[in-house]
Amino acid sequence: MAAIYNLYIINKSGGLIFYKDYGSAGRTDTNDSLRVASLWHSMYAISQQLSPVSGCSGIELLQAHTFDLHCFQSRTGTEFFIVSEPGTQHMEGLLKHIYELYTDFVLKNPFYEMEMPIRCELFDINLTREIQKDHVA
């Protein structure tokens, strides 16, 4: 079964608003995940500048030796990215589902402040269910 290692959600200024670890080796502390998120946000922007043709929207898939990183950016600039095992299929579909969960359980929550870290229990529950539906960590 394909494994998902973790999920990051970044707001449009590059700050990390959600991070969930589903089974990576070793502990990532909060500061490290914040740094990784902002670094990714900048790399995503720089990759658009280096495109040989116009209309580039940023990195969709990064393939490394031990993991794949799938990224999805919404029209409003919020970025969702997933670190998974190499060769995992259907991550784009999963990212779109996660985006729907985000709009339903986070954005429609009247107590949620925009661009702030996400602390919505229903979002966590549904997210875990969605991730474990087809993928075992």
Add this chain to the structure above:
Amino acid sequence: MQFFAGTEISPSLPAATASGNNGHMMYVFNRDGICLLYREWNRPLHTLNAQQDHKLMFGLLFSLKSLTAKMDPTSVEKGNLGVPQLPGQGCSFHSFRTNTYKLSFMESPSGIKLILITHPRTGDLRESLKYIYNLYVEYVVKNPPYTPRTPISNFLCMCELFNTALDQYVRSIS
């Protein structure tokens, strides 16, 4: 990560399928960030001037390598972000894809970085990059007049064989 593990020292020509214009650009950097070679076959959009473009590309790769080493979910001991990684140390990425291009990357054990930018639907180019590295070693490095750590551009006029072999090979990558 073994570099040439399982293959002979001179990799054979990977199966070439399509013909046509799939290669956009190619960069070769050395360990210190000097751009040894920049070839352009098809690049409609130039955002920055050449110097800044090379620096930006090198910076992007340096940071992405640092990022992937840090993000590696299978290793327990991860270094700190921003610490320069030795070639082969830590997990390194081999390609990334956007909606308009695909960038394939390879680093040799001596720190020579090869970057090939192609059409987004290109397959895995790791073997192709090894072949190109081999072309570089055979036709450029082993050429006596060549001084290491200098850009190849002023030397290219003496490397007819390298130019033709490279152009021919890139044109054949699907």
